[in-house]
Amino acid sequence: MRLFFLTKAPLAALLLLGHTLMAQQPVSDGVEMADKLRADGKIWVVVAVIAAVFVGIIVYLVRLDRQIGKLEDEVKGQRRNVTDTPERTKNAIH
Template sequence: MRLSFLAKAPMAALLLISQHVLAQQPVSNGVEMADRLRADGKIWVVVTVIAAVFAGIIVYLIRLDQRIGKMEKEVKDKSLVNSR
Protein backbone atom coordinates (compact mmCIF):
# COMPACT_ATOMS: atom_id res chain seq x y z
CA MET A 1 0.00 0.00 0.00
CA ARG A 2 1.56 3.25 -1.14
CA LEU A 3 0.79 6.42 0.74
CA SER A 4 0.28 9.61 -1.17
CA PHE A 5 2.24 12.75 -0.41
CA LEU A 6 -0.72 14.24 1.43
CA ALA A 7 -0.81 11.23 3.77
CA LYS A 8 2.95 11.33 4.37
CA ALA A 9 3.21 15.05 5.09
CA PRO A 10 1.34 15.04 8.46
CA MET A 11 3.33 12.02 9.64
CA ALA A 12 6.62 13.67 8.68
CA ALA A 13 5.60 16.93 10.37
CA LEU A 14 4.63 15.07 13.54
CA LEU A 15 7.95 13.24 13.56
CA LEU A 16 9.96 16.44 13.08
CA ILE A 17 8.01 18.33 15.73
CA SER A 18 8.30 15.52 18.26
CA GLN A 19 12.06 15.31 17.71
CA HIS A 20 12.40 19.04 18.25
CA VAL A 21 10.33 18.97 21.44
CA LEU A 22 12.14 15.95 22.89
CA ALA A 23 15.55 17.42 22.09
CA GLN A 24 14.77 20.47 24.22
CA GLN A 25 14.32 18.48 27.44
CA PRO A 26 16.97 19.52 30.00
CA VAL A 27 19.29 16.94 31.49
CA SER A 28 18.40 16.61 35.14
CA ASN A 29 21.57 15.72 37.06
CA GLY A 30 23.87 14.31 34.40
CA VAL A 31 24.65 10.63 34.22
CA GLU A 32 24.69 9.06 37.65
CA MET A 33 26.69 6.02 36.61
CA ALA A 34 29.51 8.11 35.13
CA ASP A 35 29.58 10.38 38.17
CA ARG A 36 29.76 7.39 40.50
CA LEU A 37 32.57 5.78 38.47
CA ARG A 38 34.53 9.03 38.52
CA ALA A 39 34.02 9.41 42.26
CA ASP A 40 35.24 5.85 42.92
CA GLY A 41 38.17 6.19 40.53
CA LYS A 42 36.90 3.24 38.49
CA ILE A 43 36.44 5.28 35.34
CA TRP A 44 40.07 4.48 34.49
CA VAL A 45 39.26 0.77 34.54
CA VAL A 46 36.52 1.40 31.98
CA VAL A 47 38.85 3.54 29.85
CA THR A 48 41.56 0.87 30.01
CA VAL A 49 39.19 -1.91 28.95
CA ILE A 50 37.87 0.15 26.04
CA ALA A 51 41.42 1.02 24.97
CA ALA A 52 42.42 -2.66 25.13
CA VAL A 53 39.45 -3.67 22.99
CA PHE A 54 40.26 -1.01 20.38
CA ALA A 55 43.93 -2.01 20.39
CA GLY A 56 42.93 -5.63 19.84
CA ILE A 57 40.70 -4.67 16.93
CA ILE A 58 43.47 -2.59 15.36
CA VAL A 59 46.02 -5.42 15.71
CA TYR A 60 43.52 -7.87 14.23
CA LEU A 61 42.83 -5.61 11.23
CA ILE A 62 46.55 -5.06 10.58
CA ARG A 63 47.25 -8.80 10.65
CA LEU A 64 44.24 -9.47 8.43
CA ASP A 65 45.46 -6.87 5.93
CA GLN A 66 48.90 -8.50 5.86
CA ARG A 67 47.39 -11.96 5.25
CA ILE A 68 45.13 -10.67 2.48
CA GLY A 69 48.07 -8.85 0.87
CA LYS A 70 50.10 -12.05 0.97
CA MET A 71 47.27 -14.04 -0.64
CA GLU A 72 46.79 -11.38 -3.34
CA LYS A 73 50.48 -11.55 -4.14
CA GLU A 74 50.33 -15.36 -4.41
CA VAL A 75 47.32 -15.20 -6.72
CA LYS A 76 49.00 -12.55 -8.86
CA ASP A 77 52.19 -14.64 -9.11
CA LYS A 78 50.18 -17.76 -10.06
CA SER A 79 48.26 -15.89 -12.72
CA LEU A 80 51.52 -14.58 -14.21
CA VAL A 81 52.96 -18.10 -14.33
CA ASN A 82 49.79 -19.53 -15.91
CA SER A 83 49.58 -16.78 -18.53
CA ARG A 84 53.01 -17.61 -19.97
Protein backbone atom coordinates in the same frame (compact mmCIF):
# COMPACT_ATOMS: atom_id res chain seq x y z
CA MET B 1 20.45 18.31 -12.31
CA ARG B 2 16.87 18.82 -11.19
CA LEU B 3 16.35 15.10 -10.52
CA PHE B 4 19.41 15.02 -8.32
CA PHE B 5 17.94 17.73 -6.09
CA LEU B 6 14.54 16.03 -5.90
CA THR B 7 16.02 12.73 -4.78
CA LYS B 8 18.23 14.33 -2.12
CA ALA B 9 15.69 16.85 -0.75
CA PRO B 10 13.87 14.42 1.62
CA LEU B 11 17.17 13.23 3.04
CA ALA B 12 18.38 16.78 3.58
CA ALA B 13 15.10 17.73 5.28
CA LEU B 14 15.35 14.71 7.57
CA LEU B 15 18.90 15.60 8.54
CA LEU B 16 18.07 19.25 9.18
CA LEU B 17 14.87 18.62 11.13
CA GLY B 18 15.67 15.25 12.69
CA HIS B 19 17.81 16.58 15.51
CA THR B 20 14.80 18.28 17.10
CA LEU B 21 12.64 15.19 16.77
CA MET B 22 15.16 12.90 18.44
CA ALA B 23 16.43 15.30 21.08
CA GLN B 24 16.59 13.98 24.62
CA GLN B 25 15.52 15.74 27.74
CA PRO B 26 18.39 17.61 29.37
CA VAL B 27 19.90 15.86 32.36
CA SER B 28 19.83 18.17 35.34
CA ASP B 29 21.74 16.03 37.86
CA GLY B 30 24.15 14.33 35.47
CA VAL B 31 24.47 10.64 34.85
CA GLU B 32 24.42 8.82 38.17
CA MET B 33 26.46 5.82 37.04
CA ALA B 34 29.21 7.97 35.50
CA ASP B 35 29.37 10.15 38.63
CA LYS B 36 29.74 7.04 40.82
CA LEU B 37 32.48 5.61 38.59
CA ARG B 38 34.34 8.93 38.64
CA ALA B 39 34.03 9.22 42.40
CA ASP B 40 35.41 5.70 42.93
CA GLY B 41 38.16 6.17 40.35
CA LYS B 42 36.85 3.23 38.32
CA ILE B 43 36.20 5.33 35.25
CA TRP B 44 39.83 4.70 34.27
CA VAL B 45 39.15 0.97 34.26
CA VAL B 46 36.32 1.54 31.80
CA VAL B 47 38.54 3.76 29.65
CA ALA B 48 41.34 1.16 29.74
CA VAL B 49 39.00 -1.66 28.69
CA ILE B 50 37.58 0.38 25.81
CA ALA B 51 41.10 1.35 24.70
CA ALA B 52 42.24 -2.29 24.88
CA VAL B 53 39.29 -3.36 22.73
CA PHE B 54 40.05 -0.70 20.11
CA VAL B 55 43.75 -1.59 20.06
CA GLY B 56 42.81 -5.26 19.65
CA ILE B 57 40.53 -4.45 16.73
CA ILE B 58 43.22 -2.34 15.05
CA VAL B 59 45.88 -5.05 15.50
CA TYR B 60 43.48 -7.65 14.10
CA LEU B 61 42.68 -5.52 11.06
CA VAL B 62 46.36 -4.82 10.35
CA ARG B 63 47.23 -8.52 10.55
CA LEU B 64 44.26 -9.41 8.37
CA ASP B 65 45.30 -6.82 5.79
CA ARG B 66 48.83 -8.26 5.65
CA GLN B 67 47.53 -11.81 5.26
CA ILE B 68 45.15 -10.76 2.49
CA GLY B 69 48.01 -8.89 0.78
CA LYS B 70 50.16 -12.03 0.83
CA LEU B 71 47.32 -14.09 -0.61
CA GLU B 72 46.77 -11.51 -3.36
CA ASP B 73 50.48 -11.65 -4.24
CA GLU B 74 50.32 -15.46 -4.41
CA VAL B 75 47.29 -15.33 -6.70
CA LYS B 76 48.99 -12.76 -8.96
CA GLY B 77 52.09 -14.95 -9.08
CA GLN B 78 50.04 -17.99 -10.03
CA ARG B 79 48.28 -16.02 -12.75
CA ARG B 80 51.64 -14.92 -14.15
CA ASN B 81 52.86 -18.52 -14.18
CA VAL B 82 49.69 -19.70 -15.89
CA THR B 83 49.85 -17.00 -18.55
CA ASP B 84 53.58 -17.56 -19.10
CA THR B 85 53.22 -21.31 -19.64
CA PRO B 86 51.18 -21.21 -22.91
CA GLU B 87 53.55 -18.64 -24.38
CA ARG B 88 56.55 -20.83 -23.62
CA THR B 89 54.93 -23.87 -25.21
CA LYS B 90 54.02 -21.84 -28.31
CA ASN B 91 57.59 -20.59 -28.63
CA ALA B 92 58.97 -24.08 -28.12
CA ILE B 93 56.74 -25.53 -30.85
CA HIS B 94 57.51 -22.84 -33.45
